[in-house]
Amino acid sequence: MKKFHGIAALVAASFTGAAIATADENAELVINGDIEIVTKTAAPAHLSDALDEVMSGWRFRSDQTQSMQMDDFDNPGMLGAENGAEIWATADGTEGKSCADCHGAPEEMAGVKAVYPKWNEEAGEVRTLQMQVNDCRENRMGAEPWGYDKSDAIDVEALLASVSRGMPVNVAIDGPAQEAWEKGKEIYYTRFGQLELSCANCHEDNYGNMIRADHLSQGQINGFPTYRLKNTKLNGAHSRFKGCIRDTRAETFSPGSPEFVALELYVASRGNGLSVEGPSVRN
Amino acid sequence: MAKGVKPRVKVPKSASAGEVVTLKTLISHKMESGQRKDGDGNLIPRSIINRFTCELNGKMVIDVTLEPAISTNPYLEFDARVDEGGEFKFTWYDDDGSVYEESKPIAVS
Numbered sequence: 001m002k003k004f005h006g007i008a009a010l011v012a013a014s015f016t017g018a019a020i021a022t023a024d025e026n027a028e029l030v031i032n033g034d035i036e037i038v039t040k041t042a043a044p045a046h047l048s049d050a051l052d053e054v055m056s057g058w059r060f061r062s063d064q065t066q067s068m069q070m071d072d073f074d075n076p077g078m079l080g081a082e083n084g085a086e087i088w089a090t091a092d093g094t095e096g097k098s099c100a101d102c103h104g105a106p107e108e109m110a111g112v113k114a115v116y117p118k119w120n121e122e123a124g125e126v127r128t129l130q131m132q133v134n135d136c137r138e139n140r141m142g143a144e145p146w147g148y149d150k151s152d153a154i155d156v157e158a159l160l161a162s163v164s165r166g167m168p169v170n171v172a173i174d175g176p177a178q179e180a181w182e183k184g185k186e187i188y189y190t191r192f193g194q195l196e197l198s199c200a201n202c203h204e205d206n207y208g209n210m211i212r213a214d215h216l217s218q219g220q221i222n223g224f225p226t227y228r229l230k231n232t233k234l235n236g237a238h239s240r241f242k243g244c245i246r247d248t249r250a251e252t253f254s255p256g257s258p259e260f261v262a263l264e265l266y267v268a269s270r271g272n273g274l275s276v277e278g279p280s281v282r283n
Numbered sequence: 284m285a286k287g288v289k290p291r292v293k294v295p296k297s298a299s300a301g302e303v304v305t306l307k308t309l310i311s312h313k314m315e316s317g318q319r320k321d322g323d324g325n326l327i328p329r330s331i332i333n334r335f336t337c338e339l340n341g342k343m344v345i346d347v348t349l350e351p352a353i354s355t356n357p358y359l360e361f362d363a364r365v366d367e368g369g370e371f372k373f374t375w376y377d378d379d380g381s382v383y384e385e386s387k388p389i390a391v392s
Binding site: 073074076079083232 | 287291293307309311354355356358
């Protein structure tokens with residue numbers, strides 16, 4: 001009987017442990033008690049064969065990590081957005097212009113993050129938000145372009161994401177963008193590396209399960225740029241793709257490469273309907 | 284002085300007498316541990332916030348010693364009982380001798 005009690009206690013203890021480690025997948029996210037964020041919604045039509053519902057990575061994180069994103073003061077990613085706001089208002093380059101000189105206050109850009117990556121008719125290519133910012137820097141400001149996913153670029157992206165929070169992600173996948181979207185989809189379902197894993201193997205077939213100590217999410221990028229507790233900085237979607245592909249023990253593409261631009265468009269389209277959430281907090 | 288250091292605090296504007304309020308503080312600081320090496324193998328010298336204090340009307344609320352294992356942008360949240368209105372004074376002490384200060388008033392209704 002005594003032994004039985006011991007086992008019961010052990011079982012109880014491990015349940016408590018599990019409750020701390022795993023996330024509350026039914027929690028609702030409201031930022032600053034004001035901005036309501038859609039973290040779970042019906043999957044977009046193009047995903048109907050694969051998923052019924054799409055869920056933000058926020059739902060897969062622990063209570064503590066979730067709560068950090070519910071107040072801007074607690075969200076370390078907002079430090080990046082704050083720095084981004086300073087960059088936004090500072091003149092740079094040979095033209096002596098700042099972002100604000102043409103675009104006005106950052107709040108004027110609300111909704112922009114939600115529709116990127118986006119087809120650019122003049123350039124004849126799909127562009128990410130960072131590519132568009134760099135185009136402005138080179139051609140309108142006469143400034144040096146920023147390195148992809150490097151600190152200044154990511155801080156401005158975080159600023160632009162922060163003013164779009166609560167708006168639904170809505171990237172166009174038809175028309176001229178379709179070719180890039182198809183390419184991104186192909187990459188998503190291609191097995192890479194010595195471990196022969198595709199994005200879908202983890203984030204479509206096994207989300208919600210544990211891969212060793214990691215709780216697999218759907219790999220949505222509506223929360224990017226993301227402040228990761230593991231490296232205490234803002235991370236771009238391309239850097240995250242690179243990390244994931246590296247983990248399959250493959251040679252990765254580079255941040256900013258056409259492959260990752262296509263993949264970003266495809267992955268963003270999988271989250272059409274979720275709210276823009278960046279800068280988010282993840283582990 | 285370390286680059287990009289900026290203290291931030293969040294204090295309720297008012298409280299009832301005797302109420303326990305929650306204070307949130309964050310200082311952006313790189314908190315270099317002194318354990319890391321640069322690309323050439325030289326030790327990067329330690330540069331951290333080593334002490335934080337909070338006073339209400341000159342009376343100590345909390346006095347914290349911070350150690351090198353504390354990560355970047357240290358965030359501290361704590362409670363204080365407010366018996367009378369006045370001013371919270373927050374002070375951060377940097378390894379390099381810099382002292383960063385911030386203060387916020389609180390009214391008692």
